[in-house]
């Protein structure tokens with residue numbers, strides 16, 4: 001019994017020791033956990049501290065920014081105002097510039113027209129003076145004068161070479177002249193040559209190149225010098241020439257027509273007979289004058305203009321024949337209607353600027369297909385389409401194979417060209433301030449076939465001129481451009 005009690009007591013003691021050990025290890029574990037928790041807590045505290053610091057700094061910065069905000073906002077308002085002011089200034093400066101450019105263009109055109117008028121009047125006065133005196137002043141010059149005038153025929157003074165010889169620029173008796181050196185006499189005698197030249201020198205018109213004199217010794221003819229070269233070079237923009245505006249082209253067509261009417265109305269009539277763009281010379285402000293009048297009679301080689309191939313290659317020859325009246329080629333008979341044919345081809349060249357070969361066919365085709373715009377020379381600016389078409393139809397009538405179907409220069413051609421020419425001139429001087437797209441269509445709808453054609457076309461051209469200003473701005477002005 002005793003032993004049982006002791007065993008039980010030992011058992012209890014062992015159980016108590018076990019429990020004590022278990023609670024000791026639990027306590028150790030808890031202490032470790034507590035330590036870890038305390039460390040974590042410490043770390044979190046530090047993090048919170050750092051975040052607090054950052055928050056404080058950010059709050060400080062935010063406050064500073066908030067303090068600056070009204071200042072920045074007022075600065076922004078100020079700069080917006082300045083930008084607006086500058087924009088307004090730029091807009092008004094651009095408007096001013098555009099109006100200055102428009103004014104400048106108007107003045108240039110006015111200036112050009114005024115100079116044209118003066119030139120025309122001067123030529124008229126000269127012509128009247130010479131016809132009143134009965135005989136124009138005509139010089140017979142010596143070879144030595146011609147030699148001096150051309151700086152001993154300096155090759156750099158040579159300005160052209162045609163089928164009738166070379167042309168030199170010269171300075172003679174204080175004048176710029178063009179000296180044409182014709183080939184040898186052939187069958188023509190000295191007196192005959194002199195007589196022929198004197199007859200030619202009496203034919204004077206503002207749109208005919210004036211023959212000033214002759215040098216029978218060297219068989220040369222002395223003409224006034226036209227500083228803007230020939231129409232062919234201008235249409236092809238050779239030698240750095242700028243494209244001719246459509247207004248100038250219409251002027252040129254009218255001037256050629258006027259010179260031809262003058263020649264044809266002579267008794268007996270005079271036929272130019274060699275009309276082509278190289279024989280249309282352009283002087284100051286692009287006033288045009290026909291050259292080479294009667295030259296075929298002075299040149300032994302040229303019975304038929306298509307035969308004189310000495311100086312020409314095949315292409316040139318073909319181009320030349322494109323201006324020749326087909327009836328003349330068939331019959332050998334040259335009449336004023338032969339000039340009308342050549343004039344028609346020149347008019348087509350002025351309108352289209354295209355090569356002469358096939359030009360009649362091309363324009364006919366374009367008109368038939370209602371595609372005329374595609375053949376117009378856009379380099380000339382914005383053509384007035386209806387008027388350009390009217391001119392194209394007229395030109396095609398001039399180019400009729402049958403002479404009898406070709407129009408009359410006075411009643412059919414001049415009657416169309418003259419009002420157009422006048423309108424272009426008046427458009428530049430008229431102060432048609434109310435021009436707008438509305439007035440443009442008004443003028444368009446009233447132009448053709450009206451009794452008031454002249455008035456309407458004046459307005460029309462004026463409006464059209466204004467519409468063309470943008471293009472004109474990008475073009476050097478022919479009216480004032482000195483190309484000598």
Ligand SMILES: Nc1ncnc2c1ncn2[C@@H]1O[C@H](COP(=O)(O)OP(=O)(O)OP(=O)(O)O)[C@@H](O)[C@H]1O
Nearest residue numbers: 159160161162163164167178223224225226230278
């Ligand atoms: N009076 C002039 N003023 C300025 N240049 C001129 C003058 N006469 C002729 N020229 C220039 O010389 C070139 C040659 O003229 P020319 O009349 O001899 O030959 P063309 O007209 O070319 O051909 P063709 O002999 O078949 O008529 C002209 O195209 C022109 O450029």
